[in-house]
Amino acid sequence: MEKLSDPYTIRYPQIVAVADESGGLVELVEFFDCTGGAMWVKRHYAQSPLVRSVRTVGSTNRYLLSTGSADLALEGSVFPAGIAAVAVEEGEIAVTYRGLGGGGVGASVCRAGARGVVRCVSDPAGGGRLAGSTVWLPRLERVIVGIDDTDTPEEGATWTLAHNIARAVEDDRSRYLSHTIVQLYPVPYRTKNCVAIACEFATSDPEGLIRNYRDLLEEYTLSDETGMAVWRGFDPSPLEEFGCRVKRGEVSADDLAALDSEHLSVVMDGRGVIGAVAAIPFYTRYEEALALWNGSG
Incomplete structure (x- = not known):
């Protein structure tokens, strides 16, 4: 002893x-x-x-x-x-x-x-x-990375890839704080469960963090439609209305293009970017994030 x-x-x-x-x-x-x-x-x-x-x-x-x-x-x-x-x-x-x-x-x-x-x-x-x-x-900056559509009907899982990349890019300048699975509206072209992921960081090197995350995502994704979006800022609530719409029903690329915020950037613009952006405002809000809103609210 x-x-x-x-x-x-x-x-x-x-x-x-x-x-x-x-x-x-x-x-x-x-x-x-x-x-x-x-x-x-x-x-x-x-x-x-x-x-x-x-x-x-x-x-x-x-x-x-x-x-x-x-x-x-x-x-x-x-x-x-x-x-x-x-x-x-x-x-x-x-x-x-x-x-x-x-x-x-x-x-x-x-x-x-x-x-x-x-x-x-x-x-x-x-x-x-x-x-x-x-x-x-x-004094660190909050960065939330949204990810969607990395798998295929045969292999892969977005939630595991997002977490493993987040762990891999963590260093003394960028701390991995949270991982949130966000249930989206089950669109016809989903793989199976139709979820997106929000990974939250606190960082003094946002550009390096985003670059490293993107590089690994591009290397390991199995899909040609992968979406990656990034929010840099303390509070992502300006994206909440959009996120709620994506949880309630199908949303178009034009709806995404209408968003206007200097804090939001699209890093990978495959079809999954709609879900990637929608996941961001639900970070750490697990009960709401996991709820299935089937179109009736």
């Missing part, structure tokens, strides 16, 4: 942050290893004035944060830990955590050693003390 090298610390595997163009909103993505600790944090951090919302996606908690600072009226058991400050500083995002007792351990040393942290200032923690830390993270 191995001895415990650090029995009172559980380090977060990774922390990532993306900001909107104005620098007023930040999504903080914390990868966790201890589910119980993550659920405790989710419950209590939600009380912080700067936290607009929090949700769990896979093995991550995602906090939508306003920038600024706030006094936390911390109280044991009631409000024992939270986020006290968020700042967007040129190419970095600074997040300040505070907590009491075990919440102070989580707010300090547990986050200070996470992958993705550029630097930090951390208090001694443990026992019943108030403790915390400020961590600085790279």
Whole structure:
């Protein structure tokens, strides 16, 4: 049996942050290893004035944060830990955590050693003390890659190829955050299940990420009708109306051409590009994404 090298610390595997163009909103993505600790944090951090919302996606908690600072009226058991400050500083995002007792351990040393942290200032923690830390993270950009039509009736599966390429292109500049299968309206020319895929990244190298993803997709797709589309930006909700239409019924290439957004680009323009674009606004919205809307809403 191995001895415990650090029995009172559980380090977060990774922390990532993306900001909107104005620098007023930040999504903080914390990868966790201890589910119980993550659920405790989710419950209590939600009380912080700067936290607009929090949700769990896979093995991550995602906090939508306003920038600024706030006094936390911390109280044991009631409000024992939270986020006290968020700042967007040129190419970095600074997040300040505070907590009491075990919440102070989580707010300090547990986050200070996470992958993705550029630097930090951390208090001694443990026992019943108030403790915390400020961590600085790279300011990253959200990129969502939509994919459709990579297989044939004989072989292949778009959802597996999209995920495997996303893993392959991940590096220190581009972190793979999520994979969402989006059920589309079952058009007659589908392979079988008629789904498209949205792969989400946080990156400091969007051009390189997109180029690498496209190169692998072109190499491994089995279809001549593959579509790949990319959204670069904090919030893809401008595509939601189009995505809903593609889930409800057949949509034409002219409908796609009518979309006008500087954040959206078509990278591979096969017939599958309609589904690729439609998948993007449903990223991490799994219940809606997987629902079959058979034309009646």
